[in-house]
Amino acid sequence: MSALASLPVQASGMDPTMMWTSIFVGVTFTVYLYIGWRNRVTETRGFYVAGRGVPAIANGAATAADWMSAASFISMAGLISFMGSDGSIYLMGWTGGYVLLALLLAPYLRKFGKYTVPEFVGERYYSETARVVAAICAIFVSLTYVVGQMKGVGIVFSRFLEIDMWQGVVVGMVIVAFFAVVGGMKGITWTQVAQYGVLIVAFLIPAIAISAELTGHAIPHIGLTASDIAQKLNAIQTDLGFAKYTEPFASKSRADVLAITFALMVGTAGLPHVIVRFYTVKSVRAARYSAGWALLFIAILYTTAPALAVFARYNLLDSLHEAEITSVETIEIEGEASELYHLARPDGAGGSTPIEWATNWQRTGLISFHDVNGDGRIQLDNVDGHFAEATIDRDIIVLSTPEVARLAPWVIALVAAGGLAAALSTAAGLLLVISSSFAHDLYIHFVDPDATEAQRVRVGRIMIVLAIIVTGWFAIHPPGFVAQVVAFAFGLAAASFFPVILLGIFDSRTNREGAISGMIVGLAFTASYILGNKWDIMFAIERPADWVAPWFARPWFFKISPEGIGTFGCLLNFIVTFTVSRLTPPPPAEIRRFVEDLRVPRAAE
Amino acid sequence: MASPREPEPPSETRRSSDAAAYWRANTRLIAVLLLIWATVSYGCGILFIEWLNRFSIGQLPLGFWFAQQGSIYVFVVLIFVYAFAMDRLDRRYGVEE
Numbered sequence: 001m002s003a004l005a006s007l008p009v010q011a012s013g014m015d016p017t018m019m020w021t022s023i024f025v026g027v028t029f030t031v032y033l034y035i036g037w038r039n040r041v042t043e044t045r046g047f048y049v050a051g052r053g054v055p056a057i058a059n060g061a062a063t064a065a066d067w068m069s070a071a072s073f074i075s076m077a078g079l080i081s082f083m084g085s086d087g088s089i090y091l092m093g094w095t096g097g098y099v100l101l102a103l104l105l106a107p108y109l110r111k112f113g114k115y116t117v118p119e120f121v122g123e124r125y126y127s128e129t130a131r132v133v134a135a136i137c138a139i140f141v142s143l144t145y146v147v148g149q150m151k152g153v154g155i156v157f158s159r160f161l162e163i164d165m166w167q168g169v170v171v172g173m174v175i176v177a178f179f180a181v182v183g184g185m186k187g188i189t190w191t192q193v194a195q196y197g198v199l200i201v202a203f204l205i206p207a208i209a210i211s212a213e214l215t216g217h218a219i220p221h222i223g224l225t226a227s228d229i230a231q232k233l234n235a236i237q238t239d240l241g242f243a244k245y246t247e248p249f250a251s252k253s254r255a256d257v258l259a260i261t262f263a264l265m266v267g268t269a270g271l272p273h274v275i276v277r278f279y280t281v282k283s284v285r286a287a288r289y290s291a292g293w294a295l296l297f298i299a300i301l302y303t304t305a306p307a308l309a310v311f312a313r314y315n316l317l318d319s320l321h322e323a324e325i326t327s328v329e330t331i332e333i334e335g336e337a338s339e340l341y342h343l344a345r346p347d348g349a350g351g352s353t354p355i356e357w358a359t360n361w362q363r364t365g366l367i368s369f370h371d372v373n374g375d376g377r378i379q380l381d382n383v384d385g386h387f388a389e390a391t392i393d394r395d396i397i398v399l400s401t402p403e404v405a406r407l408a409p410w411v412i413a414l415v416a417a418g419g420l421a422a423a424l425s426t427a428a429g430l431l432l433v434i435s436s437s438f439a440h441d442l443y444i445h446f447v448d449p450d451a452t453e454a455q456r457v458r459v460g461r462i463m464i465v466l467a468i469i470v471t472g473w474f475a476i477h478p479p480g481f482v483a484q485v486v487a488f489a490f491g492l493a494a495a496s497f498f499p500v501i502l503l504g505i506f507d508s509r510t511n512r513e514g515a516i517s518g519m520i521v522g523l524a525f526t527a528s529y530i531l532g533n534k535w536d537i538m539f540a541i542e543r544p545a546d547w548v549a550p551w552f553a554r555p556w557f558f559k560i561s562p563e564g565i566g567t568f569g570c571l572l573n574f575i576v577t578f579t580v581s582r583l584t585p586p587p588p589a590e591i592r593r594f595v596e597d598l599r600v601p602r603a604a605e
Numbered sequence: 606m607a608s609p610r611e612p613e614p615p616s617e618t619r620r621s622s623d624a625a626a627y628w629r630a631n632t633r634l635i636a637v638l639l640l641i642w643a644t645v646s647y648g649c650g651i652l653f654i655e656w657l658n659r660f661s662i663g664q665l666p667l668g669f670w671f672a673q674q675g676s677i678y679v680f681v682v683l684i685f686v687y688a689f690a691m692d693r694l695d696r697r698y699g700v701e702e
Contacts, residue, residue, distance in 0.1 A: 080673075085654075088672035092646045095677045099642045102684040103635045107691075221674065225663035246669040248654045257651055265646075283702045288691055292684035299677050306673040506632070599628050602700045 020413030021160045028198055028417050029175055032424070035194055036179025036187040044456045047184030048115040048436050050280040054189055059286070060293020062192035063277045065199065065425035067094075067268075067298060069145075070152025073199055073422035078394030081309035085248040089257055093264025095295060095302050100269040100498075102291030106278040108505045108598045110287035115279065116433075117272045117497065118441040124504040125512045126591060128446075133519055135441040137496050138272040141489045142430040142437075143471065145273075149427035150475035153420060159364070159399075160416040166476045172424060173472045180428050180435075180468075181461045185280060188428045195421035196297060202418025203301055206398075207308045209405040214315060220307035233314040240321065241382035245310065252561070259564030266570050267490030270498035273429045276436075284601035312397040315404055319345055319355055320390065321380040325371060326354070333365045341369040343378065357403040366393040366400075431471070435463035491530055491562070495522035495569030503577055508595040510577060513584040518577030526569030530562040627698040634690055638683050645676045 045051050054062070072094070080087030112120050118138055122131025150169050157168025179187045207220045215223030223229065234244040243250035249257065268274065277294075278287045323343040331340045340362050344352035361367045368391045369378055380387040402411040439460040444451050451459065496519045503510040503518075557565065597604050649657055649671035657668030662675075695701035 085669055085672060088650055088676075091673050092650055092676050095680050096642065096646050099639070099680050099683050103638060103687055225665045225670065225674070228664045230665050230669075246658065246666045248651075248658070248668065248672070254651065258647060261646065261651065285688075285692065285695070285702060288684075288688035292681065292688055295684055296681050299681050303674055303677050596624060599631075600624060600700045601695055601702050603702070 016409040017412050018161065020410040021416045024410075024413045024417040025161070025420060028194075028421065031194055032175060032191045033178055035191045036183040039183040039187040039190050041182075041184045041186050042457065043453050044115070044460075046186050047457045047460050048279075048432075048440065049276075050184070050186040050189045052113075052280060052282060054280040054282070056281055056286040056290040057293045058193050059189070059277060059281050059290040061196040061297055062189045062280075062425075063274065063290070063294035064297035064301075065192040065196035065421070066277055066429035067274060067294070067426070068199065068301060068422050069426040070149055070156070070419060070423035072301065073203065073419050074152070074156075074398050075395055077305040077308045077312070078397035080306055081313045081397045082394050083251055084243065084245045086251045086257060087306065087309065089252070089260045089264065091302055091306060093261045094268055095298060096261070096265040097268025098291055098295040098298070100265060101274065101278075102288060102295075104502055105269060105275060105505070106287045106291050107284045107601070109275060109501070110278050110281060111284050111598050111601060113279075115440055116436045117275050117501070118437060120504070121497075121500060121515070122441070124591065124594065125500075125515045126588065127512045127516065130500075130512065130516055130519070131441060131445070133516070134497070134500075135437040137492060137519075137523070138437045138441075139434055141271065141492055142273055142433045143467070143474075145489045146427050146430040146434070146467075146471050147474040149423045149430065150471050152423040153427070154475060156416055156419045156423065160413070169472050169475045172420075172427070173468050176424055176428050176431065177465060177468050180431055180464050184457070184460065185432055188432055189277075189280060191428065192425045195425040198421040199418040199425075200297070200300060202414045202421070203398075204304060205411055205414065206401040206405060206407060207304050207311075209407050209411075210311045210315070210401055211307065213405055214311050220304050220311070224307035224310055229314055230310055233310055233317070236314070236317045236321070240317065240380055245313065253559065255558060256561055256564055259560045259567045263494050263564050263566035263570070264490055266498045267492075267494040267566055270493035270496070270501070271489070272437075272493075272497065273426075273433045275497075275501075276433060277429070308401065309397065312401060312404070316392070316397075317380055320358065320378055323355060323358075323378045324352055325369075325376050325378065326352075331363065333363065338365075338368065339370070341371075341378070343369075357400055360403065361396060361400050366396045367391070427471075431464055431467050434467040435460050438467075439463040488527075488530055491526045491566035491569060492523060494566030495526040495573055499570055499573040499577060503574070503581075505595065505598055507578070507581075508592050509586055510581045511584055511587040511591075514577040514579075514581030517580045518573040521576045522569045522573030525572055526565055529557065529565045529569075533562045623698055624700075627694065627700060630694055630698075631691070634687065634694070638687055642680065642683055645671060645679045650676045 041047050041051070043051075076090060079090065109117075109120060112123075114120065114123070116135075116138075118131050118134035121134040122128060150172060153172030154165040154168035157163055157171065158165040161168075179191050183191070208218050211220040211223035212218045215227035215229050217223035217226060230246055234246060237243065237245050248254075252260070278290060281287050281290050320343070323345055325341050326344045327342045329340045329342070330337055332338075340359065343355045343358050345355055346352045358367065362369070370389055370391075371378065372389050373379070378389050380390055382388075399415065402415060439456070439462075443459055443463075444456055448455070448459075499522065500515045500519055504515070557568065560568070649668065651672070654668035654672060657671060658666035660667040662670045692701075
């Protein structure tokens with residue numbers, strides 16, 4: 001289903017939602033530009049690691065904004081709402097990694113005190129090859145990830161402000177380009193702090209309103225736990241022939257849930273744009289606290305989302321199932337004629353109340369009805385895992401909440417600004433990683449090692465601009481594989497960076513030979529499994545019906561889905577790195593001293 | 606919480622063995638915290654979720670609560686506990702910045 005249609009527009013005059021959206025987007029963008037300008041930098045330290053002057057709590061907020069993407073903001077609650085209990089793979093998977101990061105990686109990488117992740121890999125394993133491999137991985141992971149963000153910006157613009165998607169992408173590119181090029185990491189950091197504020201307020205207000213309406217508790221977490229909402233939802237689900245919402249393993253096997261959760265956790269801890277945020281704080285101690293603040297800020301959204309998922313699903317089923325069709329008109333959605341159902345809820349006293357949000361959102365194409373059995377009512381019973389007479393896009397869960405809860409138009413506008421903040425903040429962090437990997441790890445290191453400070457910063461800026469242009473082009477002309485990249489980004493980070501960095505710190509016997517062979521084996525295994533399972537979707541090629549080659553068949557490895565295979569890529573990397581290191585000569589003495597120094601917060605005299 | 610019982614602050618001559626003791630205390634703390642991390646997420650949230658769902662917290666099945674709420678709260682607490690505990694450990698071994 002296309003998500004590019006515009007928000008419901010009122011019949012005539014200047015629509016208040018669009019007016020408020022224009023105001024909020026205008027104000028927040030001006031603030032981001034101002035912050036970027038205020039924090040402009042002239043030297044490498046400022047450009048790549050914000051001069052290492054970021055306070056722990058500010059870095060926490062910046063990391064949270066960096067981490068929470070357009071998908072976290074707009075799609076995650078809806079995804080969970082449609083998955084029920086098994087939605088925990090995303091909730092635990094995308095938060096649990098911060099524990100690994102805080103305990104196992106962040107303090108030591110801060111002590112290392114250089115600029116990039118590939119730089120650490122290169123120095124610890126005394127190998128240019130390792131640095132190049134790591135830089136290419138970092139670029140690939142970040143580039144695939146950032147394309148989705150730019151596309152998210154375009155979608156929000158087109159949906160809320162009714163301008164073409166490509167124009168939205170261009171506006172987003174210009175804004176990010178400005179504060180990233182002028183301010184580097186410093187500009188990005190302080191913009192992300194502001195963006196965190198916008199996105200969390202935008203997420204919480206509708207969630208609080210709908211919680212108060214459905215459960216009588218203003219705090220969604222308490223509404224979810226203390227009220228009988230989940231039991232009522234379970235009862236409706238059972239009536240309609242779906243599994244109970246709180247029943248585990250309804251959509252995925254236990255083994256798959258374990259594998260995906262672990263792959264997402266380890267992948268999170270291994271993503272370069274997250275790790276590099278911990279290079280920007282003042283000290284090792286600040287890196288530890290900063291990880292705690294980051295997860296606290298993330299947890300505010302990640303513990304509200306599952307409550308919102310329950311509330312929204314309950315409201316959807318409760319109000320739409322057996323709703324009366326009062327009239328049907330024919331409208332045009334994206335050039336195609338489709339039916340617009342006017343629905344109403346019988347109030348038990350002979351009258352009925354129209355369900356206005358359902359009417360409005362049909363215009364976006366995100367929800368549609370079809371009275372299959374012609375009984376003048378809408379049924380949502382389970383037919384092969386789908387609703388009998390409705391098609392509902394999961395994004396509607398977050399986007400329609402303000403209207404479902406009958407909130408003012410400015411709240412809807414705030415949600416638009418929040419979605420943009422989430423997408424722009426993540427895009428900026430990713431672009432910096434791409435730029436630093438190209439400029440610092442590849443260009444400066446191999447082509448022009450004697451570059452002056454001014455030259456280094458200039459190369460970094462040029463690389464950001466190039467990265468933004470490439471990204472924007474992909475966002476407007478997305479190749480088929482973009483939708484599949486989440487599995488790739490996390491799987492590759494889990495199978496490459498995490499084991500190599502962890503062993504680099506905790507096992508001083510790990511050597512160059514071990515690390516390189518571990519990375520290659522982990523990457524090859526993970527990439528080939530994901531490609532083997534998804535090549536037809538990625539490259540839009542039809543899979544031959546009589547395809548028999550087992551490697552390329554649907555999940556062949558204990559039926560683990562491609563999203564979870566990073567777990568095994570990671571374990572394979574550990575085993576190979578550990579074994580090969582013990583069979584080859586130990587690392588030189590200065591590497592052992594390097595590792596000993598990493599482990600102690602105080603700088604060596 | 607793990608309370609490391611290591612010898613008192615370092616003298617110049619014993620620096621390397623103190624560094625080793627500091628590292629042992631650190632890794633022991635990490636192991637304890639990661640055990641809790643794995644127990645709440647993989648244990649309560651996945652492996653024993655059906656069994657825990659026989660109990661409830663408020664009106665929500667307990668296993669479901671761990672999977673979608675409780676484990677995340679515990680994650681946040683674990684990171685701050687580690688940061689506090691490492692502050693003490695850094696001071697005890699005189700390695701703070």
